[in-house]
Amino acid sequence: MMLVAVAVVVWLGLWALNARIAASRWHGTRAARLAVPVIFGLTILVVWELVVTGLEVSPIILPPPTAIAQTFMAETQTLWVDFRQTVLKGAVSGYVMGCAAAFAAALAIDRSPFLQRGLLPIGNFVAALPIVGTAPILVNWFGFDWHSKAAVVVVMVFFPMLVNTVQGLAGTTAMQRDLMHTYSANYWQTLFKLRLPAAMPFIFNGLKISTTLALIGAIVAEYFGSPTRGMGFRISTEVGRLGLDMVWAEITVAALAGSAFYGAVTLIERGVTFWHPSQRH
Secondary structure, eight states, rough: HHHHHHHHHHHHHHHHHHHHHHSSTTTHHHHHHHHHHHHHHHHHHHHHHHHHHHHTOOOOOTTOOOHHHHHHHHHHHHHHHHHHHIIIIHHHHHHHHHHHHHHHHHHHHHOOOHOOOHHHHHHHHHTTSOOOHHHHHHHHHOOOHHHHHHHHHHHHHHHHHHHHHHHTTOOOEEEEEEHHHTTTOHHHHHIIIIIHHHHHHHHHHHOOOOHHHHHHHHHHHGGGGOOOSHHHHHHHHHHHTTTTTHHHHHHHHHHHHHHHHHHHHHHHHHHHHHTTTTOOO
């Protein structure tokens, strides 16, 4: 119980430090914006370690961060193989194909009222299908390797990207379109000079949403059939063996990969939509 009391003291102390930084006159600086989440994350890890150790929680229920770190370092090669299979092959390839297909479909819908009335309701229907129902079917169609995982990711990211792109293309005002018409601009000139730039915040919103969906889709799809590698395969196997430290190591890799993926898209967004009010801070 002594370690639990120490955990409470550490939590309160670091919480007070974070609150002090957030309320200080330097709260808007880059260093302060970075320090607050780092300190908060370290607080969670320290309290987790102290509570699990102090209460003598079984590692089968919840391993301490130190045990997870040891497994992470000892199984780096295995984690890298799983990362390549799930993220680089399944998630990224499906993400690129799904988002590209959704963008092309959005342009087609923008040109055709018939597709707007016919394709969007179908997209709503497909988006409502549960992944646990579609994943086994796609695995049977495309095999047990990464191709079926990429197909699941395509299905998951297609509709969010489609809806955001269509909404962005429709976001310009009538006055803006009339101004382009007075300049004798045709459809493609209006698209590239006005509507696509105005739609970029919506498009990147769809891209950012799809980063997390892609990783989730690839991992879940591996539960329904995979070669002897992959993050989903490893998690399901280690859960059966009660190797929760390895499961948490895979979760750590997934969290880091998802954060890096999301951050990369955000950095590209800042460079492309620097003019948008959301980027002025």
